Amino acid sequence: MAKISESSVRRLSLYLRFLEEFEQRGTPTVSSGELATRGGTTSAQVRKDLSFFGSFGKRGLGYDVPGLAAKLRDILGLKRAYDVVLIGAGKLGGALTQYGGFRERGFNITVVYDRDPGRVGRRWNGLVVRDDSQLERDLTGSPAKIAILAIPETGAQEVTDRLVRCGVQAILNFANIQLSVPDSITVKNVNMALELEVLSYALRNQRLASE
Amino acid sequence: MAKISESSVRRLSLYLRFLEEFEQRGTPTVSSGELATRGGTTSAQVRKDLSFFGSFGKRGLGYDVPGLAAKLRDILGLKRAYDVVLIGAGKLGGALTQYGGFRERGFNITVVYDRDPGRVGRRWNGLVVRDDSQLERDLTGSPAKIAILAIPETGAQEVTDRLVRCGVQAILNFANIQLSVPDSITVKNVNMALELEVLSYALRNQRLASE
DNA sequence: GGATGTGAATGTCTTCACAGCT
DNA sequence: AGCTGTGAAGACATTCACATCC
Numbered sequence: 001m002a003k004i005s006e007s008s009v010r011r012l013s014l015y016l017r018f019l020e021e022f023e024q025r026g027t028p029t030v031s032s033g034e035l036a037t038r039g040g041t042t043s044a045q046v047r048k049d050l051s052f053f054g055s056f057g058k059r060g061l062g063y064d065v066p067g068l069a070a071k072l073r074d075i076l077g078l079k080r081a082y083d084v085v086l087i088g089a090g091k092l093g094g095a096l097t098q099y100g101g102f103r104e105r106g107f108n109i110t111v112v113y114d115r116d117p118g119r120v121g122r123r124w125n126g127l128v129v130r131d132d133s134q135l136e137r138d139l140t141g142s143p144a145k146i147a148i149l150a151i152p153e154t155g156a157q158e159v160t161d162r163l164v165r166c167g168v169q170a171i172l173n174f175a176n177i178q179l180s181v182p183d184s185i186t187v188k189n190v191n192m193a194l195e196l197e198v199l200s201y202a203l204r205n206q207r208l209a210s211e
Numbered sequence: 212m213a214k215i216s217e218s219s220v221r222r223l224s225l226y227l228r229f230l231e232e233f234e235q236r237g238t239p240t241v242s243s244g245e246l247a248t249r250g251g252t253t254s255a256q257v258r259k260d261l262s263f264f265g266s267f268g269k270r271g272l273g274y275d276v277p278g279l280a281a282k283l284r285d286i287l288g289l290k291r292a293y294d295v296v297l298i299g300a301g302k303l304g305g306a307l308t309q310y311g312g313f314r315e316r317g318f319n320i321t322v323v324y325d326r327d328p329g330r331v332g333r334r335w336n337g338l339v340v341r342d343d344s345q346l347e348r349d350l351t352g353s354p355a356k357i358a359i360l361a362i363p364e365t366g367a368q369e370v371t372d373r374l375v376r377c378g379v380q381a382i383l384n385f386a387n388i389q390l391s392v393p394d395s396i397t398v399k400n401v402n403m404a405l406e407l408e409v410l411s412y413a414l415r416n417q418r419l420a421s422e
Numbered sequence: 423g424g425a426t427g428t429g430a431a432t433g434t435c436t437t438c439a440c441a442g443c444t
Numbered sequence: 445a446g447c448t449g450t451g452a453a454g455a456c457a458t459t460c461a462c463a464t465c466c
Contacts, residue, residue, distance in 0.1 A: 005434075005435065006409065007435080008435085009408075009409055009412050010405060010409060012412075013405045013408040013409065013412075014389070014405070016408075017387070031446090031447065031448090032447075032448070033447085038389060039389065040389060041436095042436080042437070043447085043448095044436075044437055044438070044439095044450095045435095045436065045437080047447090047448060047449060047450085048435090048436075048437090048449085048450080050448095050449090051448090051449060051450070055448080055449065056448095057447075057448050057449080058443080058444065058447085058448075059442070059443040059444055059446080059447055059448040059449080060443065060444045060445075060446045060447050060448075061443095061444065061446080061447070061448085062446090062447065062448080063448090075412070075415075076408050076411055076412050076415070077411040077412055077414055077415030077416075077418075078408065078411055082407075082411065082414075084407075090306075091302070091305055091306035091309050092306040092310070094302050094306070095301075095302035095303040095305070095306045096403065098302050099303070099403065099404075101387055101403065101404035102403070102404055102407065104404070105404050105407070105408065107404070107407050107411075145414055146407070146410055146411075146414070169414060169417065170410035170411075170413060170414055171410075172403075172406055172407060172410060176228070176312055178225075178249060178250065178251060184417070186410055186413040186414070188406045188409055188410055190401065190403065190406060192307065192310065192312065192313070192383075192401065193310075193312035193313055193315070193316050193318070194221060194224045194225070195383055195399045195401060196293075196295075196313065196316070196318050196357070196383060197220075197224040197227075197287050197289065197316065198217065198220055198221060198224065198399055199357055199381040199382075199383060199397055199399055200287055200288040200289055200293065200318075200357075200381075201220050201224075201286070201287045201288055202381060202397040203288055203293075203356055203357070203380060203381055203397070204286075204287070204288025205288075206380065206395070207288075216456075216457065218457080219457085242424090242425060242426090243425075243426075244425085252458095253458080253459070254425085254426095255458075255459055255460070255461095256457095256458065256459080258425090258426065258427060258428085259427085259428080259457090259458075259459090261426095261427090262426090262427060262428070266426075266427065267426095268425075268426050268427080269425080269426075269465085269466060270424080270425055270426040270427080270464065270465040270466050271423075271424045271425050271426075271465070271466040272424080272425065272426085272466060273424090273425065273426080274426090423466100424465105424466090425464105425465095425466090426463105426464080426465080426466095427462105427463095427464080427465100428461100428462095428463095428464100429460105429461100429462100429463105430459105430460085430461090430462105431458105431459085431460070431461095432457100432458080432459070432460080433456105433457080433458070433459085434455105434456080434457070434458085435454105435455085435456075435457085436453105436454085436455070436456085437452105437453085437454070437455085438451105438452085438453070438454085439450100439451100439452090439453095440449105440450095440451100440452105441448105441449095441450090441451105442447105442448085442449085442450105443446105443447090443448080443449100444445105444446090444447090444448100
């Protein structure tokens with residue numbers, strides 16, 4: 001299959017969200033233009049994004065809402081549920097565990113690890129915090145393929161190496177560090193301070209432009 | 212000034228982080244190649260990114276670490292501190308307030324709003340949660356230009372409109388909704404479920420490839 | 423010698439524009 | 445008529461490669 005750009009995949013994910021809104025409202029069909037305005041892009045972009053995977057629309061009519069939604073779920077691999085391993089039972093981990101958006105889309109945080117003795121063994125958001133050292137014993141042979149790292153920089157690389165050895169193939173990393181992993185492993189970084197810096201850059205440009 | 216791509220700005224932000232590590236370690240100079248390997252890019256990319264803003268290096272030598280760090284802080288608008296308004300005193304808001312990475316870089320969450328009567332008035336992470344309805348009274352004339360939205364979709368657009376009216380110019384949005392704002396306002400979305408979906412897509416591709 | 427800075431070449435993504443269905 | 449699907453064109457981003465300077 002041809003390689004699709006990440007921006008394209010991100011947009012597909014957005015389109016799916018809009019389609020689900022239409023689905024709930026019972027709207028039967030939708031045009032590329034309607035998806036485009038909601039997503040802040042153009043109708044040509046929407047059609048091109050979809051065209052990488054096939055032709056799902058009817059000319060003159062648009063796209064069948066439930067049909068396209070199902071197709072996108074298939075493309076994005078969302079037809080199945082995923083067990084997700086959470087590393088770090090801190091505030092951020094708690095927020096993520098509580099966050100409904102994950103469960104809604106089939107991402108279930110089924111286990112959480114921490115290395116702080118004050119946390120290990122405690123009940124926490126409906127789970128029991130497990131000791132970090134149990135990771136290998138628990139995960140070897142487990143079907144979990146996705147992990148979320150919600151821990152500080154220190155130790156993040158070490159835990160990553162262990163997760164990879166246990167068969168984890170995709171990591172959502174909140175630690176402020178560039179993880180090094182084998183090519184076969186996918187890592188997505190969420191770096192909140194960096195996002196604010198992009199905003200700061202934009203603000204500074206505004207200031208300079210207005211002088 | 213020429214328009215710089217967002218990916219370029221994001222990389223500059225990364226380089227700055229690496230430079231700060233070098234700074235702490237007392238390393239006097241660094242080459243584009245060293246920054247590149249840490250950032251997972253190429254030396255040519257590093258030099259090109261920097262070249263949009265000037266020539267900061269010495270041929271044959273590399274870049275002066277504190278000098279380049281200062282220059283990047285200036286470019287990114289990080290020489291000053293920012294007051295940040297937080298909307299939403301929930302788990303996510305709490306995690307963000309506690310998160311050291313913001314303060315470290317001069318982003319200070321100075322006030323938090325919520326509309327849940329059970330939260331308003333309470334002490335919370337060193338702040339007192341203020342009633343959402345106070346927003347206009349507090350913010351009009353305040354220097355705060357950045358807001359973080361850590362609330363559910365419902366109400367996010369309404370609060371956004373009010374923030375914009377109060378002079379907020381940049382918004383970091385954690386709500387799962389595409390905010391509509393005037394062109395002059397900068398919005399960055401952090402959509403954690405979407406990140407997981409990108410991972411899901413990658414996993415599905417791996418599965419398909421191995422069949 | 424060693425590393426920068428940068429035009430030119432290449433590669434990638436987006437937009438255009440229109441033929442082709444419904 | 446209306447909207448899709450898609451080559452072709454255009455815009456943008458990355459990589460190459462080398463003259464330039466320390």
